[in-house]
Amino acid sequence: MSSDGIDATRTAPAAAGGPLAAVEPVPGVAKPDPILTASHIRRSFGGLTAVNVDHLEVQRGTITALIGPNGAGKSTLFNLLTGFDKPNEGTWSFQGQPLNGVAGHRVARRGMVRTFQLTKALTRLTVLENMLLAAPGQVGEGFFGAFGWWMWRRQEQANRERAMELLARFKLDAKKDDIAGSLSGGQRKLLEMARALMVNPSMVMLDEPMAGVNPALVQSLLGHITALRDEGTTVLFVEHDMDVIMGISDWIVVLAQGQVIAEGRPSDVRSDQQVIDAYLGTQHDEPQGAKTEEKP
Numbered sequence: 001m002s003s004d005g006i007d008a009t010r011t012a013p014a015a016a017g018g019p020l021a022a023v024e025p026v027p028g029v030a031k032p033d034p035i036l037t038a039s040h041i042r043r044s045f046g047g048l049t050a051v052n053v054d055h056l057e058v059q060r061g062t063i064t065a066l067i068g069p070n071g072a073g074k075s076t077l078f079n080l081l082t083g084f085d086k087p088n089e090g091t092w093s094f095q096g097q098p099l100n101g102v103a104g105h106r107v108a109r110r111g112m113v114r115t116f117q118l119t120k121a122l123t124r125l126t127v128l129e130n131m132l133l134a135a136p137g138q139v140g141e142g143f144f145g146a147f148g149w150w151m152w153r154r155q156e157q158a159n160r161e162r163a164m165e166l167l168a169r170f171k172l173d174a175k176k177d178d179i180a181g182s183l184s185g186g187q188r189k190l191l192e193m194a195r196a197l198m199v200n201p202s203m204v205m206l207d208e209p210m211a212g213v214n215p216a217l218v219q220s221l222l223g224h225i226t227a228l229r230d231e232g233t234t235v236l237f238v239e240h241d242m243d244v245i246m247g248i249s250d251w252i253v254v255l256a257q258g259q260v261i262a263e264g265r266p267s268d269v270r271s272d273q274q275v276i277d278a279y280l281g282t283q284h285d286e287p288q289g290a291k292t293e294e295k296p
Protein backbone atom coordinates (compact mmCIF):
# COMPACT_ATOMS: atom_id res chain seq x y z
CA MET A 1 0.00 0.00 0.00
CA SER A 2 1.42 3.38 -0.96
CA SER A 3 1.48 6.44 1.28
CA ASP A 4 -1.49 7.90 -0.60
CA GLY A 5 -3.58 4.90 0.39
CA ILE A 6 -3.67 3.30 -3.05
CA ASP A 7 -2.70 -0.32 -3.38
CA ALA A 8 -1.25 -0.07 -6.85
CA THR A 9 -0.82 -3.82 -7.25
CA ARG A 10 -4.46 -4.63 -6.66
CA THR A 11 -6.92 -5.20 -9.46
CA ALA A 12 -10.63 -5.36 -8.84
CA PRO A 13 -12.62 -8.53 -8.86
CA ALA A 14 -15.53 -8.29 -11.26
CA ALA A 15 -18.39 -6.87 -9.19
CA ALA A 16 -20.26 -10.10 -8.67
CA GLY A 17 -22.30 -8.75 -5.80
CA GLY A 18 -22.41 -5.10 -6.92
CA PRO A 19 -25.27 -3.02 -8.30
CA LEU A 20 -25.14 -4.90 -11.61
CA ALA A 21 -25.53 -8.35 -10.07
CA ALA A 22 -29.18 -8.71 -11.04
CA VAL A 23 -28.95 -6.97 -14.41
CA GLU A 24 -29.73 -9.18 -17.39
CA PRO A 25 -26.86 -9.27 -19.90
CA VAL A 26 -28.74 -8.11 -22.99
CA PRO A 27 -27.93 -5.18 -25.31
CA GLY A 28 -29.53 -1.92 -24.19
CA VAL A 29 -30.56 -3.24 -20.78
CA ALA A 30 -31.58 -0.66 -18.15
CA LYS A 31 -29.26 -0.20 -15.14
CA PRO A 32 -30.38 0.46 -11.57
CA ASP A 33 -28.67 3.88 -11.36
CA PRO A 34 -27.33 5.05 -14.73
CA ILE A 35 -25.03 8.06 -14.74
CA LEU A 36 -25.07 8.17 -18.56
CA THR A 37 -27.98 7.23 -20.83
CA ALA A 38 -27.85 7.34 -24.62
CA SER A 39 -30.61 6.57 -27.13
CA HIS A 40 -30.71 6.19 -30.91
CA ILE A 41 -27.22 7.59 -31.47
CA ARG A 42 -26.31 7.44 -35.14
CA ARG A 43 -23.23 8.87 -36.83
CA SER A 44 -22.49 8.37 -40.52
CA PHE A 45 -19.45 9.33 -42.56
CA GLY A 46 -20.65 9.45 -46.16
CA GLY A 47 -22.22 6.07 -46.79
CA LEU A 48 -20.62 4.45 -43.74
CA THR A 49 -22.59 4.19 -40.50
CA ALA A 50 -19.87 4.31 -37.85
CA VAL A 51 -22.20 4.33 -34.82
CA ASN A 52 -25.77 3.11 -34.57
CA VAL A 53 -26.54 2.56 -30.90
CA ASP A 54 -30.20 1.97 -29.97
CA HIS A 55 -29.82 2.35 -26.23
CA LEU A 56 -26.97 2.30 -23.76
CA GLU A 57 -26.79 2.97 -20.04
CA VAL A 58 -23.66 3.20 -17.90
CA GLN A 59 -24.09 2.34 -14.24
CA ARG A 60 -22.78 4.91 -11.77
CA GLY A 61 -19.72 3.93 -9.74
CA THR A 62 -18.60 1.05 -11.93
CA ILE A 63 -15.82 0.29 -14.39
CA THR A 64 -17.40 -0.30 -17.80
CA ALA A 65 -15.29 -1.41 -20.77
CA LEU A 66 -16.23 -0.58 -24.33
CA ILE A 67 -14.70 -3.21 -26.59
CA GLY A 68 -14.94 -4.33 -30.20
CA PRO A 69 -12.89 -4.99 -33.30
CA ASN A 70 -10.97 -2.25 -35.13
CA GLY A 71 -13.38 0.16 -36.78
CA ALA A 72 -16.31 -0.91 -34.56
CA GLY A 73 -17.07 2.73 -33.67
CA LYS A 74 -15.64 2.93 -30.14
CA SER A 75 -13.68 6.18 -30.60
CA THR A 76 -16.51 7.75 -32.59
CA LEU A 77 -18.98 6.96 -29.79
CA PHE A 78 -16.54 8.44 -27.22
CA ASN A 79 -16.25 11.60 -29.31
CA LEU A 80 -20.03 11.91 -29.67
CA LEU A 81 -20.81 11.41 -25.98
CA THR A 82 -18.16 13.92 -24.88
CA GLY A 83 -19.19 16.67 -27.31
CA PHE A 84 -16.19 16.39 -29.64
CA ASP A 85 -18.34 15.24 -32.57
CA LYS A 86 -22.01 15.60 -33.48
CA PRO A 87 -24.33 12.67 -34.26
CA ASN A 88 -26.78 12.66 -37.15
CA GLU A 89 -29.41 11.78 -34.59
CA GLY A 90 -29.77 10.70 -31.00
CA THR A 91 -30.16 11.96 -27.46
CA TRP A 92 -28.04 11.38 -24.41
CA SER A 93 -27.94 12.65 -20.86
CA PHE A 94 -25.44 12.72 -18.03
CA GLN A 95 -26.60 12.82 -14.40
CA GLY A 96 -30.12 13.36 -15.75
CA GLN A 97 -29.16 16.48 -17.77
CA PRO A 98 -29.38 16.37 -21.58
CA LEU A 99 -26.01 16.76 -23.30
CA ASN A 100 -27.10 17.20 -26.92
CA GLY A 101 -25.26 20.11 -28.50
CA VAL A 102 -23.10 20.75 -25.41
CA ALA A 103 -19.49 21.51 -26.39
CA GLY A 104 -16.65 19.31 -25.13
CA HIS A 105 -15.24 21.75 -22.58
CA ARG A 106 -18.71 22.30 -21.10
CA VAL A 107 -19.31 18.53 -20.92
CA ALA A 108 -16.09 18.28 -18.89
CA ARG A 109 -17.29 21.05 -16.57
CA ARG A 110 -20.46 19.04 -15.95
CA GLY A 111 -18.32 16.21 -14.65
CA MET A 112 -17.77 13.89 -17.62
CA VAL A 113 -14.21 14.09 -18.81
CA ARG A 114 -12.14 12.10 -21.28
CA THR A 115 -8.43 11.62 -21.51
CA PHE A 116 -6.52 12.83 -24.53
CA GLN A 117 -3.14 11.82 -25.77
CA LEU A 118 -0.71 14.65 -25.09
CA THR A 119 -0.46 16.76 -28.22
CA LYS A 120 2.93 17.85 -29.58
CA ALA A 121 2.43 21.30 -28.07
CA LEU A 122 1.75 19.83 -24.62
CA THR A 123 4.82 17.60 -24.73
CA ARG A 124 6.94 20.79 -24.87
CA LEU A 125 5.49 22.08 -21.58
CA THR A 126 6.43 20.88 -18.13
CA VAL A 127 4.39 18.29 -16.28
CA LEU A 128 3.03 20.93 -13.87
CA GLU A 129 2.16 23.32 -16.71
CA ASN A 130 0.21 20.49 -18.33
CA MET A 131 -1.77 20.02 -15.14
CA LEU A 132 -2.51 23.73 -14.73
CA LEU A 133 -3.75 24.00 -18.32
CA ALA A 134 -6.28 21.26 -17.56
CA ALA A 135 -7.71 23.21 -14.60
CA PRO A 136 -11.34 24.35 -14.72
CA GLY A 137 -12.25 27.81 -16.13
CA GLN A 138 -10.26 30.77 -14.88
CA VAL A 139 -11.70 33.96 -13.42
CA GLY A 140 -10.56 36.80 -15.69
CA GLU A 141 -7.89 39.09 -14.30
CA GLY A 142 -9.86 42.20 -15.23
CA PHE A 143 -13.01 40.85 -13.65
CA PHE A 144 -14.19 43.34 -10.96
CA GLY A 145 -10.75 45.03 -10.83
CA ALA A 146 -8.72 44.38 -7.67
CA PHE A 147 -11.28 41.90 -6.39
CA GLY A 148 -10.90 39.93 -9.65
CA TRP A 149 -7.14 39.88 -9.20
CA TRP A 150 -7.54 38.50 -5.67
CA MET A 151 -10.00 35.84 -6.91
CA TRP A 152 -7.62 34.93 -9.71
CA ARG A 153 -4.71 34.51 -7.26
CA ARG A 154 -6.81 32.34 -5.01
CA GLN A 155 -7.89 30.15 -7.91
CA GLU A 156 -4.31 29.85 -9.16
CA GLN A 157 -3.25 28.72 -5.70
CA ALA A 158 -6.09 26.18 -5.47
CA ASN A 159 -5.27 24.81 -8.94
CA ARG A 160 -1.60 24.47 -8.03
CA GLU A 161 -2.44 22.63 -4.82
CA ARG A 162 -4.81 20.26 -6.63
CA ALA A 163 -2.22 19.67 -9.36
CA MET A 164 0.48 18.81 -6.83
CA GLU A 165 -1.88 16.52 -4.91
CA LEU A 166 -2.70 14.62 -8.10
CA LEU A 167 0.93 14.49 -9.22
CA ALA A 168 1.84 13.00 -5.84
CA ARG A 169 -0.96 10.46 -6.16
CA PHE A 170 0.36 9.37 -9.56
CA LYS A 171 3.97 9.52 -8.37
CA LEU A 172 4.83 12.26 -10.84
CA ASP A 173 5.49 15.01 -8.28
CA ALA A 174 9.26 14.63 -8.55
CA LYS A 175 8.89 15.22 -12.29
CA LYS A 176 6.79 18.38 -12.05
CA ASP A 177 9.43 20.54 -13.73
CA ASP A 178 10.37 17.95 -16.38
CA ILE A 179 9.25 18.47 -19.96
CA ALA A 180 6.25 16.17 -20.54
CA GLY A 181 7.87 14.87 -23.74
CA SER A 182 10.65 13.31 -21.66
CA LEU A 183 8.22 11.00 -19.80
CA SER A 184 8.01 7.29 -20.61
CA GLY A 185 4.90 5.91 -22.34
CA GLY A 186 3.43 4.74 -19.03
CA GLN A 187 4.16 8.01 -17.24
CA ARG A 188 2.42 9.89 -20.05
CA LYS A 189 -0.67 7.75 -19.50
CA LEU A 190 -0.52 8.62 -15.80
CA LEU A 191 -0.23 12.32 -16.66
CA GLU A 192 -3.17 12.08 -19.06
CA MET A 193 -5.24 10.54 -16.26
CA ALA A 194 -4.06 13.11 -13.72
CA ARG A 195 -4.93 15.97 -16.12
CA ALA A 196 -8.47 14.59 -16.53
CA LEU A 197 -8.91 14.58 -12.74
CA MET A 198 -8.13 18.31 -12.46
CA VAL A 199 -11.84 19.05 -13.03
CA ASN A 200 -12.84 16.65 -10.26
CA PRO A 201 -15.09 14.60 -12.56
CA SER A 202 -17.90 12.20 -11.68
CA MET A 203 -17.03 10.11 -14.72
CA VAL A 204 -13.78 9.58 -16.60
CA MET A 205 -13.51 8.12 -20.06
CA LEU A 206 -10.17 6.53 -20.83
CA ASP A 207 -9.14 5.85 -24.41
CA GLU A 208 -6.80 2.83 -24.47
CA PRO A 209 -5.17 3.56 -21.10
CA MET A 210 -2.71 0.68 -21.48
CA ALA A 211 -1.50 1.33 -25.03
CA GLY A 212 2.28 1.74 -25.12
CA VAL A 213 2.67 1.03 -21.42
CA ASN A 214 5.51 -1.10 -20.08
CA PRO A 215 4.21 -4.21 -18.20
CA ALA A 216 5.84 -2.86 -15.02
CA LEU A 217 3.49 0.12 -15.08
CA VAL A 218 0.36 -1.78 -16.15
CA GLN A 219 -0.33 -2.96 -12.58
CA SER A 220 0.11 0.56 -11.29
CA LEU A 221 -2.34 1.95 -13.86
CA LEU A 222 -4.85 -0.79 -13.06
CA GLY A 223 -4.53 0.06 -9.38
CA HIS A 224 -5.25 3.72 -10.10
CA ILE A 225 -8.31 2.89 -12.22
CA THR A 226 -9.84 0.59 -9.60
CA ALA A 227 -9.02 3.16 -6.88
CA LEU A 228 -10.98 5.78 -8.82
CA ARG A 229 -13.97 3.44 -9.01
CA ASP A 230 -13.67 2.60 -5.31
CA GLU A 231 -13.81 6.33 -4.51
CA GLY A 232 -17.10 6.59 -6.43
CA THR A 233 -15.90 7.81 -9.82
CA THR A 234 -17.51 6.09 -12.79
CA VAL A 235 -14.99 4.81 -15.35
CA LEU A 236 -15.74 4.05 -19.00
CA PHE A 237 -12.76 2.84 -20.98
CA VAL A 238 -11.84 1.61 -24.44
CA GLU A 239 -9.17 -1.07 -24.45
CA HIS A 240 -7.93 -3.94 -26.60
CA ASP A 241 -5.96 -5.90 -23.99
CA MET A 242 -8.27 -8.76 -22.97
CA ASP A 243 -6.37 -9.48 -19.73
CA VAL A 244 -6.97 -5.91 -18.63
CA ILE A 245 -10.60 -5.89 -19.77
CA MET A 246 -11.54 -9.14 -18.09
CA GLY A 247 -9.50 -8.31 -14.98
CA ILE A 248 -10.94 -4.96 -13.96
CA SER A 249 -14.31 -4.49 -15.67
CA ASP A 250 -17.56 -4.69 -13.76
CA TRP A 251 -19.46 -4.57 -17.03
CA ILE A 252 -18.46 -4.91 -20.69
CA VAL A 253 -20.22 -3.41 -23.71
CA VAL A 254 -19.34 -4.96 -27.07
CA LEU A 255 -19.63 -2.88 -30.22
CA ALA A 256 -19.44 -4.32 -33.74
CA GLN A 257 -20.15 -2.32 -36.86
CA GLY A 258 -21.40 0.55 -34.73
CA GLN A 259 -23.99 -1.48 -32.82
CA VAL A 260 -24.05 -2.88 -29.31
CA ILE A 261 -24.08 -6.62 -30.00
CA ALA A 262 -23.66 -7.71 -26.38
CA GLU A 263 -23.20 -6.40 -22.87
CA GLY A 264 -22.75 -8.05 -19.52
CA ARG A 265 -20.32 -9.12 -16.82
CA PRO A 266 -16.95 -10.45 -18.02
CA SER A 267 -18.17 -14.03 -17.56
CA ASP A 268 -21.27 -13.34 -19.70
CA VAL A 269 -19.31 -11.70 -22.48
CA ARG A 270 -16.53 -14.27 -22.54
CA SER A 271 -19.02 -17.05 -23.29
CA ASP A 272 -21.25 -15.11 -25.73
CA GLN A 273 -21.06 -16.85 -29.10
CA GLN A 274 -21.83 -13.65 -31.02
CA VAL A 275 -18.94 -11.88 -29.29
CA ILE A 276 -16.60 -14.78 -29.93
CA ASP A 277 -17.57 -14.75 -33.61
CA ALA A 278 -17.34 -10.97 -34.00
CA TYR A 279 -14.35 -10.22 -31.84
CA LEU A 280 -12.80 -12.67 -29.42
CA GLY A 281 -12.31 -15.36 -32.05
CA THR A 282 -10.25 -12.96 -34.16
CA GLN A 283 -8.43 -11.41 -31.22
CA HIS A 284 -4.76 -12.25 -31.03
CA ASP A 285 -4.49 -12.81 -27.32
CA GLU A 286 -1.04 -11.37 -26.96
CA PRO A 287 0.48 -11.50 -23.52
CA GLN A 288 0.32 -8.15 -21.75
CA GLY A 289 3.06 -5.84 -22.85
CA ALA A 290 3.99 -7.85 -25.95
CA LYS A 291 3.02 -4.93 -28.15
CA THR A 292 4.25 -2.26 -25.78
CA GLU A 293 7.13 0.10 -25.71
CA GLU A 294 8.19 2.22 -22.80
CA LYS A 295 10.08 5.08 -24.38
CA PRO A 296 8.24 7.17 -26.96
Ligand SMILES: Nc1ncnc2c1ncn2[C@@H]1O[C@H](COP(=O)(O)OP(=O)(O)OP(=O)(O)O)[C@@H](O)[C@H]1O
Binds near residue numbers: 077
Ligand atom coordinates in the same frame (compact mmCIF):
# COMPACT_ATOMS: atom_id res chain seq x y z
N1 LIG B 1 -13.65 11.43 -39.45
C1 LIG B 1 -13.96 10.30 -40.10
N2 LIG B 1 -14.21 10.31 -41.42
C2 LIG B 1 -14.53 9.18 -42.08
N3 LIG B 1 -14.66 7.97 -41.50
C3 LIG B 1 -14.43 7.89 -40.18
C4 LIG B 1 -14.07 9.04 -39.41
N4 LIG B 1 -13.90 8.66 -38.11
C5 LIG B 1 -14.14 7.32 -38.09
N5 LIG B 1 -14.45 6.86 -39.32
C6 LIG B 1 -14.80 5.48 -39.67
O1 LIG B 1 -15.80 5.05 -38.75
C7 LIG B 1 -15.59 3.70 -38.38
C8 LIG B 1 -15.46 3.61 -36.88
O2 LIG B 1 -14.19 4.16 -36.52
P1 LIG B 1 -13.70 4.28 -35.01
O3 LIG B 1 -12.37 4.94 -35.04
O4 LIG B 1 -14.77 4.89 -34.19
O5 LIG B 1 -13.55 2.74 -34.61
P2 LIG B 1 -12.83 2.12 -33.34
O6 LIG B 1 -13.73 1.05 -32.83
O7 LIG B 1 -12.44 3.19 -32.38
O8 LIG B 1 -11.54 1.46 -33.99
P3 LIG B 1 -10.06 1.20 -33.38
O9 LIG B 1 -10.21 0.09 -32.37
O10 LIG B 1 -9.28 0.74 -34.57
O11 LIG B 1 -9.59 2.48 -32.79
C9 LIG B 1 -14.37 3.23 -39.15
O12 LIG B 1 -14.79 2.56 -40.32
C10 LIG B 1 -13.65 4.51 -39.48
O13 LIG B 1 -12.89 4.37 -40.66
